Amino acid sequence: MSSNKLSAVLEKQIHRLCLKDFPCGYGTWRKTKDSPEGAETEDTDDLLDLLSCRHSPWRDDKSWSPQAPALRRLAVLTPERLHTDFIYNYLTTLRIVDKGVSVIDDGLLKFSKLEELVLNYNRISEIPAENLPSTLKILELRANRLSALNSLTNCLPPRLEYLSLGSNSLGSHDDIFHLTGRHWPQLVCLDLSDCEFKDQQALLSALSTLTCLRSLMLEGNPFTLAPSYPGFTVDSVPQLSYLDTSWISTEERQCFRGLAKNSDLIVNCASATVSVGRVRGIPDPLMRVEENAPDFPVVNYGYFITYEFLSHQTVNLNFDRESKSDAANVTEDDAGLQSNRKCENESCKHLMVYSEDTCHDVAHVSGHSTSKLTWSECMDFSHTQTYIVSDLGGLKRFFNQGLYLTIEEEKVLSWPAASEDVPLAKPSRPVKEKKIRKGEESPIKSGSTKDKSKDKKKKSVPELFQDAPIRRRLGSVHIPLHSLVTGGQKVHVLCHVGALQTESEVEATQTLEKARGHAQQDLGKTIKVDKKKDKDSKQGGGSSTQQKNTAASKGKVKGGQECEMDVHTDNSVSVQLEPVTVEFNAELEKWQSASEAHQLLLPQHNSLIKQPVLS
Structure with missing residues (x-):
């Protein structure tokens, strides 16, 4: 140009x-x-x-x-x-x-x-x-x-x-x-x-x-x-x-x-505190359970919040520059990892390029998580973590981008332990296939009445084993943090995730629509068959047969109408979900006076100069 x-x-x-x-x-x-x-x-x-x-x-x-x-x-x-x-x-x-x-x-x-x-x-x-x-x-x-x-x-x-x-x-x-x-x-x-x-x-x-x-x-x-x-x-x-x-x-x-x-x-590092408070609006998982559901598997639900934030690292750069694989050997500093979150390797992303120095402090984005809570209308996670970051340039870029809060649900299926008398269904089968059909006896009911009573006395509460947890993301929200770069010290927001719709509700809606379609098809077929029978009876001149067919036709039509009304009634019952909200705080530590700095300065300095270095 x-x-x-x-x-x-x-x-x-x-x-x-x-x-x-x-x-x-x-x-x-x-x-x-x-x-x-x-x-x-x-x-x-x-x-x-x-x-x-x-x-x-x-x-x-x-x-x-x-x-x-x-x-x-x-x-x-x-x-x-x-x-x-x-x-x-x-x-x-x-x-x-x-x-x-x-x-x-x-x-x-x-x-x-x-x-x-x-x-x-x-x-x-x-x-x-x-x-x-x-x-x-x-x-x-x-x-x-x-x-x-x-x-x-x-x-x-x-x-x-x-x-x-x-x-x-x-x-x-x-x-x-x-x-x-x-x-x-x-x-x-x-x-x-x-x-x-x-x-x-x-x-x-x-x-x-x-x-x-x-x-x-x-x-x-x-x-x-x-x-x-x-x-x-x-x-x-x-x-x-x-x-x-x-x-x-x-x-x-x-x-x-x-x-x-x-x-x-004075050390050029930042101290940021992240807090996740109360969460409201998540639908009750018990509303998904059917009334005639089998006793097993036992389903437990847990909820937690995940987010990404910077963590401090000290890396050793005294390695063969031609070997690119050694660049991934990074250890996390204890001073910057004061949370109980689990960071997977694939979730870590470096925000800066290595320099020519032998040792260099870098910051990387890693996943963090709150503790798991059982469902309630208001779940207070009370999650507070402080992160020490020495890569101030990386922290500035991170704040300009903002972070995402994600609400996750963890479902755990528990099954009774296997025994000789009580054969179990394979855990890999879907839960819907484990439901007992009418007129069929379950494997647990195959024994005699005396055996049942003995089993109940021996094991009133069966020993359960759990499947691998099934995690699902319910919703996510972006939180801007640019104000922390432009002079702000604290971000306090009530995040609106919006109304959530669970997978079971989607499946129930689809099943309801299918049931309504089948009912309408059956009703149409019944009316066609009845009309044909009425025509045949008129041609044959049999009055008694005509009356029976007419009565049967009315009965079938009536039954079809009842089915249609039942489907419509089920569809009208819906749960109005309130918007999901999450309380979030992010605050930068700022010294308010020289005396406060003296109280915090020396301990902080000592902790930073004693950071472990990879050999």
């Missing part, structure tokens, strides 16, 4: 001002002293009204520069002044947003008095500082394709006071090196939000050298998920007045005083 130069886009914007066309500039539409009488001309005031009238097609467009309307007014009042150099020098603010600009060329230097340049949401990957006017005070480059600051800090505008670099792929140690007071001596406001800075201590050490810095935006960076943010930032950069658009009060500054002195104990 060809590059889209900034100067070309600016020339198009200036051309669209129509400074030489109606109602601006010179033309036959202007009324002058030399204008002939009767000519179609406009007064100057009328021409100015066309520029500002709400419904005028020539209304000013000032979205790209607040000086654009003033230029057009000058083009009406004194068009002789609007030469090219005058236009370039007149524009002090340029806002080219989402125009596909990819290159900042030297054509920008024509705007010799430019003070504000806004280039948000474009495709700029490199900023040659030599092409920026020296008069520039405000530079916004949010949501571009910047991946390094090397080119921006070579020959900086000396008067720059506001710099916005948010939502770019910045975060390396080289980028931190270029964010010092040596490069930005007069910088007052700096926006680094939604970048990829992970090393909190190194970044704050560089920013503390910006002596004029008063406003700082950092939310959305991975290190802001750590408990030490924002307290460590407030104490490390004491000249700040605003942090993430919030005023830093004297009480807050005093609360975190002294925290920066403990920088050697």
Whole structure:
């Protein structure tokens, strides 16, 4: 794709001002002293009204520069002044947003008095500082394709006071090196939000050298998920007045005083607590059991909630790089696995690529589960787990994606233990085949009455063995966690999964429809047969036979109607299921004061430095 130069886009914007066309500039539409009488001309005031009238097609467009309307007014009042150099020098603010600009060329230097340049949401990957006017005070480059600051800090505008670099792929140690007071001596406001800075201590050490810095935006960076943010930032950069658009009060500054002195104990890791509370709306499984169901198998139901979350791992990378299979040898850190969930290998997914270091901490997505509960109208799982994650970049991506809560049902079939006197049906057969038909004797009833009584005395409660559990997903809901990245500390939601329909209810509905169809077919056949018999009896002239057939026909029709009514009655009985809701909480640990940090800092630091490393 060809590059889209900034100067070309600016020339198009200036051309669209129509400074030489109606109602601006010179033309036959202007009324002058030399204008002939009767000519179609406009007064100057009328021409100015066309520029500002709400419904005028020539209304000013000032979205790209607040000086654009003033230029057009000058083009009406004194068009002789609007030469090219005058236009370039007149524009002090340029806002080219989402125009596909990819290159900042030297054509920008024509705007010799430019003070504000806004280039948000474009495709700029490199900023040659030599092409920026020296008069520039405000530079916004949010949501571009910047991946390094090397080119921006070579020959900086000396008067720059506001710099916005948010939502770019910045975060390396080289980028931190270029964010010092040596490069930005007069910088007052700096926006680094939604970048990829992970090393909190190194970044704050560089920013503390910006002596004029008063406003700082950092939310959305991975290190802001750590408990030490924002307290460590407030104490490390004491000249700040605003942090993430919030005023830093004297009480807050005093609360975190002294925290920066403990920088050697601070570890870049996050502590997230996940809680699953009460669940309502799951239908009672006993409603599925038929009245004439056999005694065996005994069916037990259990319910639990599953979800995926990040867990901390320490991996050893001192292996043969050519052997790809060894990369799967990963052990889970005890500090990050404080839950009783079962993580299967296929459910684990790494969120980052291994580096060249010998040992590296990574985070992986793994499955977690609450304990199982028997059914009740309100099941309180009271599940609370805390996860320690050192891969802050992976945690940021995970929060941006959100997580899924899944409600699962576990059904266990229990059968009596096999014995010589009591033969058992094979567990592999379906439950429906185990039902006893009318008129048939079950294997348990095959013995004599005396044998039955003896068996009952010997074993009043038979020993049961269980089949493998049958698990089924009842429903799932997505929970957004993006607010934890953008400055929020807690997410508390009541998730609405919706009304659930069990498999047995689906089967019952299908069976009911089949029964209704068979009943209607039988009724139709009966009526046809009765009509044929009535016709034959009329031809034979047998009155007694005709009466019998008619009576039989009525009886059959009546019976068919009764069957139809029974089916309709069963269909009208339905259970209105209430929506299924799940209580969910996710909270990031944040230190509220320096004293609280001192109480938690040292034990946490000791636990992290003693993490096991694979050999």
